[in-house]
Amino acid sequence: MFQDSPVHAVLFYGPQGSGKSELARMLTQYWLCTKPGETGPCDECGSCRSFERGRHVDVLKIEPGGLSYLLRLGQIVPVDGGADDDVPLTTFFRSSAIAGRNKVAVLHDVHRMNADSANALLKTLEEPPKRTKLILTTDSVSSVLPTILSRCVAVACELPKLDELRLAFSDATEDEILLSAGSPGRLQHIINRRKDFAPMLKFLKALPQQPAGASLVLADEYRELCEGIGEKGAVRAANAEGLVILADWLATHNSLGPKATQAAIEAHRRILQNGSAGLVFDSLFTRILAARS
Numbered sequence: 001m002f003q004d005s006p007v008h009a010v011l012f013y014g015p016q017g018s019g020k021s022e023l024a025r026m027l028t029q030y031w032l033c034t035k036p037g038e039t040g041p042c043d044e045c046g047s048c049r050s051f052e053r054g055r056h057v058d059v060l061k062i063e064p065g066g067l068s069y070l071l072r073l074g075q076i077v078p079v080d081g082g083a084d085d086d087v088p089l090t091t092f093f094r095s096s097a098i099a100g101r102n103k104v105a106v107l108h109d110v111h112r113m114n115a116d117s118a119n120a121l122l123k124t125l126e127e128p129p130k131r132t133k134l135i136l137t138t139d140s141v142s143s144v145l146p147t148i149l150s151r152c153v154a155v156a157c158e159l160p161k162l163d164e165l166r167l168a169f170s171d172a173t174e175d176e177i178l179l180s181a182g183s184p185g186r187l188q189h190i191i192n193r194r195k196d197f198a199p200m201l202k203f204l205k206a207l208p209q210q211p212a213g214a215s216l217v218l219a220d221e222y223r224e225l226c227e228g229i230g231e232k233g234a235v236r237a238a239n240a241e242g243l244v245i246l247a248d249w250l251a252t253h254n255s256l257g258p259k260a261t262q263a264a265i266e267a268h269r270r271i272l273q274n275g276s277a278g279l280v281f282d283s284l285f286t287r288i289l290a291a292r293s
């Protein structure tokens, strides 16, 4: 990857936690670096230093947003009445790089695009201005338009096997590795927030032995544990993460059966669709404990 080539667009695809963002970051720095070596960016030039400070003028990050979580047309090309804080991709690419070797635009979750945005992006991919580079990421490559795919170098990212995680995170406990479900990103989060994840682990281990009548108490307890692992003010995101962890845990420790896992996956979906957390958790734990009998 770190060879100079005519490649101007790379798509990193793979499941959440497979390192797409990290690879996108490395490639961005490499394309910006003014003295790149054979193995990557130099880490020393002015361009590398601004990048590491997170203040590089030649980088544009584009992410889906809003309730629909879509990449809007106004993020790709200028539109009438576009949001003030949007710098559209084509506007960004119109001027040449100031400090970097190239201008680099990073578009995350490119499967979250309607046809208008996708066609606008396609035009840029077909005729990229000189010294511009595009990096795309997605965890749903099958939802990316084939015409977009065909104009990118697609790089598959895979979750590392548990043994590789054990080697890479030698300070992680075996329970923490299991809780990560093979995702390095999640394992790092667990290690960073060890104190908050420890009671969650204890809760999950004790779950199969809980009496059926305890479901509402357990629902409240797990909701609190979820809030404990999240960022302040991001309760819904924390609930969603806690439910994914629960679903993965149930799937790998199947003493509660596949119906329990299914219930957790559905609860996660309902939370993402703005369902009431109280109701979602109550019904989830009732179903989990009922699935056991």
Ligand SMILES: [Zn+2]
Pocket (backbone or CB within 6 Å): 032, 033, 034, 035, 036, 041, 042, 043, 044, 045, 046, 047, 048, 049
């Ligand atoms: Zn450099």
